[in-house]
Amino acid sequence: RYEKWWLTLGTGALVLFLFILGVSAFHQGHKPPSAKAFINPERVDATAPFDQPGLKEVTGKDWDYELVIVASAFHYEPGEFTIPKGSKVKIMATTKDVIHGFEVAGTNINMMLEPGYVSEYVTTLDQTGEFLIVCNEYCGAGHHTMKSMLKVV
Ligand code: CUA
Structure with missing residues (x-):
């Protein structure tokens, strides 16, 4: 009983x-990305839009640019990019190997990139400057060297 x-x-x-x-x-x-899509982590290079990392201007969408980021130990593609001030940008990012972070210092952009998932974040860049992007998830020996640079002009 x-x-x-x-x-x-x-x-x-x-x-x-x-x-x-x-x-x-x-x-x-x-903070949870607005949406998470699935992706085969072994076929990132062959899967659109990740076959062409970088910044693209888009029309007919709620944002002006799409920024496609591919992370892998221990770097980001692209390693640097420039976005005009005031742009609304949709960031789409994934990783080819282990979990990486994507933190844009001095902004509230902070995503966790997990193999097999696409992390997305839509933001408007109102502040000019150079923003260092760092990996904030320990990913191995080269973790501390993993960086990219966002330039808002
Ligand atoms: Cu990538 Cu830490």
């Missing part, structure tokens, strides 16, 4: 634990 109670209690605790885990994962910074 008591066993039933323990079972209920145990299940309840488990559900609560998973719930807390989910909530904390959600709040853990890396």
